[in-house]
Amino acid sequence: MKKIYNPDKNTWSELLNRPTQTVADIEGIVLEVFNEVKSEDDIAIDKYTQKFDKVVLDSILVSSQEIEEAELLVSQELKEAIHLAKSNIETFHAAQKTDSIAVETVDGVSCWQEKRPIQKVGLYIPGGTAPLFSTILMLAVPANLAGCHEIVLCSPPNSKGKINPAILYTANLCRVTKICKVGGIQAIAGMTFGTKTIPQVYKIFGPGNQFVTVAKQLATKFGVAIDMPAGPSELLVVADDTANASFVASDLLSQAEHGKDSQVILVSTSKEMIDKVEKQVEKQLSVLPRKEIAAAAIANSKLIFIENDQEALELINEYGPEHFIVCVKNEDFYIDNIANAGSVFIGNYTPESAGDYASGTNHTLPTNGYAKQYSGVNLDSFMKSMTFQKISKEGIQNIGAAIELMAEAEGLQAHKNAVTLRLESLRKNENNKET
Secondary structure, three states, X not given: OEEEEOOOHHHHHHHOOOOOOOHXXXXXXXXXXXXXXXXXXHHHHHHHHHHHHOOOOOOOEOOHHHHHHHXXXXXXXXXXXXXXXXXXXXXXXXXXXXXXXXXXEXXXXXXXXXXXXXXXXXXXXXXXXXXXXXXXXXHHHHHHHHOOOEEEEEEOOOOOOOOOHHHHXXXXXXXXXXXXXXXXXXXXXXXXXXXXXXXXXOEEEOOOOHHHHHHHHHHHHHOXXXXXXXXXXXXXXXXXXXXXXXXXXXXXXXXXXXXOOOEEEEEEOOHHHHHHHHHHHHHHHOOOOOHHHHHHHHHXXXXXXXXXXXXXXXXXXXXXXXXXXXXOOOHHHHHHHOOOOOEEEEOOOOOHHHHHHOOOOOOOOOOOOHHHOOOOOOHHHHEEEEEEEEEOHHHHHHHHHHHHHHHHHOOOHHHHHHHHHHHHHHHXXXXXXXX
């Protein structure tokens, strides 16, 4: 990890760059796949599955028999862990439900807001070096709570044409309606346009590599919404001398092992803590099964010394981390003033892994600085807010004149007429009653 001491603010932008390619670098490849899927349907899906996943499939869809077989392959202990996590995630996300809001803005003008589920959603679940079955819990649980009618899941098959048993077990447990053996750009394209096998959806959720991230962003050009540009994982820890260096190192490595393009950062007001963490990272890295992947991510990562909490927080807000761990004596300062972070973990005994799996919060979070303008996935991510209004005769008389004046000032005569006709009708009725 690179050590940086008291970096000048003018260098922060370059210092905090993520090790990722830009949309421009990848867009051409993504558009090529999109265009083929749009025109060639499942033929293109099969072509790219064979090219990237090195397998020819009999069927894109997962069968009920495969789901039954997967259930037998998942250990009872893992099933119990999945059920525990599912319960906590349901509890936290169910608490996010809100009642409809109704108000009479003026006599005779009633306005209210209600939430409706997005009818068809697509979930992308990575299945390569780390089959993220936990992400199914994070996405399908709130989708079901929201009331989404169709939940389509895409995950890449292995070289034998199979999806990891834990993914199939969890998907079935979470009432996913259709499971497709397709990954990468072609999965996003399939859910964007729809094929004979893969249903078209209205919104796509889930993390992925840089190609999947760009594919999701480009899907928005074709009328499909996305949760956020969720790309390679990242973590920033702020720690002082009250932190446990071995804990901090373990958290940094937990994100580094996600992928070679992941990034982890330690910000500290203690040079001694930085040195301790550096030694612990080297020690723990040496025995990790995913050592090669973690080591590549660590090479892109940084240990940054900052003199004081105020400047440290300023740098952290500039970075906008996906995951933010606070292990300092003055934790309230960071909790109260953090503005840009996907999810915050507080104290020596709150590992980021807890949020990834079983504490109840969602682990699908904005990366690459998008925490500055995006929220992590939550119950509302699967819903739309719809407004309603009903205006009585008294109500249109109370606001009609204001509408007429504003419409006329904007040069929109038909808008004005829509009110004027109603007001004149009411005046005529009143005059008829008088005579």
